[in-house]
Amino acid sequence: MIKEIAQNLVELKKEFTKVYDGKSQIQEVIPILKSEKFPIDDLDALHDFAKNNPIYYNSYEKIIYDVSCMVYEGDINKYWLNSIQYGSSRAPFSPTWILSAYISSLYVKSLGYKQVIDIGSGDGRIAYCAKILGLDSYSIEIDNMLVDLQNSISKSVNVNFNPNCSDAITFDYSTFDLSNPVFFIGGLAQMGGVALATGILENIESNDVKKNTGMVLAGTISQKYTPDPMNHAGWGTLIDKFALDVIDTVILPAVWTFRETDDTHYIFTKFPK
Amino acid sequence: MTSFDDISEMFRSEFDKLTNLLNSTNIDSNLSPHEIVEIYYQIMNMSSMNVMLKQQLDSDDQKSLLDDIVETEKLISEKFNHTMHPQILEKLTQSIQDVTRNLQSSSSGQKSKEDIENEAKQYEELREKMSTKEFVEQYDKGLSDD
Numbered sequence: 472m473i474k475e476i477a478q479n480l481v482e483l484k485k486e487f488t489k490v491y492d493g494k495s496q497i498q499e500v501i502p503i504l505k506s507e508k509f510p511i512d513d514l515d516a517l518h519d520f521a522k523n524n525p526i527y528y529n530s531y532e533k534i535i536y537d538v539s540c541m542v543y544e545g546d547i548n549k550y551w552l553n554s555i556q557y558g559s560s561r562a563p564f565s566p567t568w569i570l571s572a573y574i575s576s577l578y579v580k581s582l583g584y585k586q587v588i589d590i591g592s593g594d595g596r597i598a599y600c601a602k603i604l605g606l607d608s609y610s611i612e613i614d615n616m617l618v619d620l621q622n623s624i625s626k627s628v629n630v631n632f633n634p635n636c637s638d639a640i641t642f643d644y645s646t647f648d649l650s651n652p653v654f655f656i657g658g659l660a661q662m663g664g665v666a667l668a669t670g671i672l673e674n675i676e677s678n679d680v681k682k683n684t685g686m687v688l689a690g691t692i693s694q695k696y697t698p699d700p701m702n703h704a705g706w707g708t709l710i711d712k713f714a715l716d717v718i719d720t721v722i723l724p725a726v727w728t729f730r731e732t733d734d735t736h737y738i739f740t741k742f743p744k
Numbered sequence: 745m746t747s748f749d750d751i752s753e754m755f756r757s758e759f760d761k762l763t764n765l766l767n768s769t770n771i772d773s774n775l776s777p778h779e780i781v782e783i784y785y786q787i788m789n790m791s792s793m794n795v796m797l798k799q800q801l802d803s804d805d806q807k808s809l810l811d812d813i814v815e816t817e818k819l820i821s822e823k824f825n826h827t828m829h830p831q832i833l834e835k836l837t838q839s840i841q842d843v844t845r846n847l848q849s850s851s852s853g854q855k856s857k858e859d860i861e862n863e864a865k866q867y868e869e870l871r872e873k874m875s876t877k878e879f880v881e882q883y884d885k886g887l888s889d890d
Contacts, residue, residue, distance in 0.1 A: 529857050546861075548863070551867070552867070552870075
């Protein structure tokens with residue numbers, strides 16, 4: 472069911488790309504009502520996140536792919552400027568879609584994970600989605616301007632998804648109450664994600680909880696990037712190096728795939744027992 | 745097989761393109777990223793051609809072409825590498841700083857949809873300039889390594 476919803480979202484995005492005639496830097500859609508294609512109970516909470524997120528400056532209703540949707544138009548340029556000015560980020564902020572964040576959180580919940588740690592969390596959308604799904608969520612972001620944004624959203628929507636301003640590579644994860652955690656690595660393999668994931672994996676190497684830990688890795692098969700010789704959308708070499716088991720791959724739209732034919736590959740992996 | 749005459753003709757045609765390009769370039773004006781890339785492309789094109797031809801030319805009857813190659817190298821070294829290239833890099837750096845400062849000082853208050861979308865164009869220009877600067881810096885690194 473979750474993979475069907477993901478496929479429907481990919482189709483919705485394809486249609487949206489064809490009909491969108493706006494000029495905004497970033498844009499995404501969220502269905503307004505629960506439907507056969509999107510049997511989701513938490514849609515209102517997803518709209519709450521978008522409406523209380525200052526990166527979006529405009530929204531309007533539109534029927535796309537026979538689904539009544541809200542289109543959100545936004546701009547993240549100032550966050551990009553901040554990240555390049557201070558060199559604080561390993562990769563500039565470029566979020567996944569809110570509904571993609573929700574679907575991937577739903578998927579890790581279905582796999583039995585209890586805690587979500589969103590690394591390089593940007594505006595905190597994955598941590599937020601995990602929280603509204605009843606998981607414990609933690610958000611780690613190195614850029615203080617983005618953490619301020621997360622705190623402001625968290626306050627407005629009255630959902631505490633635990634924003635932390637810190638370097639995820641050196642962070643002490645034993646301070647969190649983790650039993651069955653999953654780490655979402657922000658950043659494509661090809662855009663600094665491998666370095667970030669390597670740092671996290673080395674960090675938790677000696678942690679007792681490692682055997683119950685999952686990793687969600689975002690990659691692309693776009694020909695703009697040199698393919699990884701071991702595939703998995705850029706993650707094959709890292710997966711092999713750390714002997715991770717691949718559970719599944721779910722393809723979902725993100726801001727950076729709006730004009731791309733291929734959407735983002737989310738690779739769900741875990742440490743072998 | 746390409747004859748020596750063909751090679752000479754091709755060399756002179758590319759040399760003319762380069763001299764025209766350098767003579768028509770006003771460094772004091774704001775060169776667009778496209779103009780900058782076009783100049784560097786032609787410089788790199790001529791430099792590669794010089795290296796390749798010098799390896800192939802050996803007889804006295806090819807001396808005039810060899811002289812032209814030496815003249816081209818001098819033009820690239822003196823007029824471009826030591827004069828125009830540092831100025832282009834400096835102006836690009838300055839322009840990036842100016843645009844960045846301007847965008848940073850832009851008020852963070854309430855903005856209309858049009859204001860945000862117009863400002864986004866400036867961000868696009870900034871990205872284009874930064875990527876052009878990276879390209880120019882790569883050329884500069886090549887000079888340092890020589």
